[in-house]
Amino acid sequence: LNAPRMVQHNEPDHAAAPKGPPKPTEVPPAPPAPPTHFHPFRHAQDRSLITQAIQFLENSGFYWGPMDVDEAHVRLAGMPVGTFLIRDSTQTDVFFTLSYRAEVGPTSVRVLLKNEAFNLDGSKHTFPCLFALLEFYISSPKRSLKRPYRGAAPQTLQELSRRAVVRTFGRESVEGLPVSAGLKEFLNLYPFAI
Template structure:
């Protein structure tokens, strides 16, 4: 091994065929995510991540204590989605309940997304959220998008999706740039 501060070894050429001179392969960075079981699962998670990144309420790698601290002073029903710290779970829903901040694992199975302990399964995470927002229990009411104001573009996108519906976005008489922007997050949540 060459040490840059060692003049005796600085001029010694390394033999790439000699394994003692080749640096060991660096291990992959650790991750808490399990490997994907199927290609379709990878596609679903990648698509969900793209939408989450444009949702405004995705908090990424936030631990439970930080999520609960952010939600504790907010009205009941305020929620966010964050990365799960469980090795076999991708996302966690954290929300302010009447009893205080609560977190529930969002499970991904062969048929779609479900909250841990629930029998309701949905083809996408946003259908799951819409169901619990519109349910009679009203466990979820509004996403937590932080303290910074939302842009007029973000507010307009959600209003357009709410008015015309996700399935009608392709037929709207708008420019390609506007259509592409609408498709980045085609949900009214």
């Protein structure tokens, strides 16, 4: 008698393979796409505003992406009052959340996008750009926001220089600066002094 042959898991079992030509099989329907964090955009302008905000945020050093409220508050707890960061909101109908160190401790507020403008939840002030919102609260008399939280890693000389150039000449003057096209492109990736 022949003993059954053991098949290694990485070897095909030819004895178990069906004989004859392969039969056409039905392709199972694709599973429905998992729900995403974000709802579809209502207007092309909203999509454009969010796309631009994300491009700038990714070069800001203070955008932390998907971070929950507890982690944001732990990071900000030992920071000076006015230290802030931007993170993805955990709410499905909101893109971003501003977390900052207030006098009473870390707090978070939703950044809303309505009618093609950004505003903080509960505020009447609206802005055409997320960074205009941040600049407003940094320069406001209350100075709720003072400095971004970029973490413990040192910033590169390029990042520091870019912000210094923008602070000195203004973002409106970048195109007129007597520098190479490549350097102008780099400056425009994050044309803010924040």
